[in-house]
Amino acid sequence: MIGPPPAAAGRPGRRRLLALRRLAGVLLPAGGLLVRARLQRLHPPPPDATPLGPADQREYRALRQRAAALEKQIAALRPKGTYVIIDAGRNLLTLVKDDRPVLEAVCSTGSGRALSDPVKKRLWVFDTPRGEFDVRARHPNPVWVKPDWAFLEVGEPIPRDLAARLAPTELGDYAMDLGDGYLIHGTLYERALGLSITHGCVRLGARDLDTVYHSVRIGTPVYIF
Numbered sequence: 001m002i003g004p005p006p007a008a009a010g011r012p013g014r015r016r017l018l019a020l021r022r023l024a025g026v027l028l029p030a031g032g033l034l035v036r037a038r039l040q041r042l043h044p045p046p047p048d049a050t051p052l053g054p055a056d057q058r059e060y061r062a063l064r065q066r067a068a069a070l071e072k073q074i075a076a077l078r079p080k081g082t083y084v085i086i087d088a089g090r091n092l093l094t095l096v097k098d099d100r101p102v103l104e105a106v107c108s109t110g111s112g113r114a115l116s117d118p119v120k121k122r123l124w125v126f127d128t129p130r131g132e133f134d135v136r137a138r139h140p141n142p143v144w145v146k147p148d149w150a151f152l153e154v155g156e157p158i159p160r161d162l163a164a165r166l167a168p169t170e171l172g173d174y175a176m177d178l179g180d181g182y183l184i185h186g187t188l189y190e191r192a193l194g195l196s197i198t199h200g201c202v203r204l205g206a207r208d209l210d211t212v213y214h215s216v217r218i219g220t221p222v223y224i225f
């Protein structure tokens with residue numbers, strides 16, 4: 001571990017104050033700008049050999065109380081049990097159990113590209129949605145029923161026969177339905193994992209997909225940002 005900076009290596013009171021300031025900075029996104037505004041009004045810290053003055057002591061106690069309150073608020077909002085976090089910016093999926101990450105997996109998410117149908121005046125934008133979702137269904141050996149855009153994208157005519165739309169291997173061994181047609185599923189193109197190339201679904205490699213599928217249940221929360 002990296003030790004404290006030289007300025008924090010002096011008196012215990014100084015180290016506690018600086019540590020609490022750093023904690024307040026971490027908790028600010030959950031607690032608003034109040035603590036930061038108060039910290040900005042503080043004078044520069046006195047030399048290490050100088051005890052904390054009355055103003056710093058009061059600020060220290062106030063920050064400690066504020067930090068404790070923010071920790072309680074965060075703890076109340078934190079999901080419980082098993083849940084999935086998907087960072088679409090970094091294409092990283094994290095499986096969490098009892099507040100502990102048990103799997104971090106490279107995934108692929110939506111490309112953001114748009115595709116239009118000039119005949120029927122339709123437009124698709126291939127983004128992965130952001131927000132709070134849940135696993136609505138779990139499918140072993142899923143079969144993809146290719147929608148119209150899958151044929152328009154490659155310049156093929158849209159078939160009328162259902163059998164021509166079936167792709168039994170495209171989704172891998174498992175799929176988890178997040179609603180509105182969005183899935184977490186496998187891929188035939190594992191070399192492309194980590195790239196934003198999908199039509200909105202979240203793709204995983206076979207091994208990671210197996211772990212996630214057998215860890216979640218119907219109703220498991222999924223957070224995408």
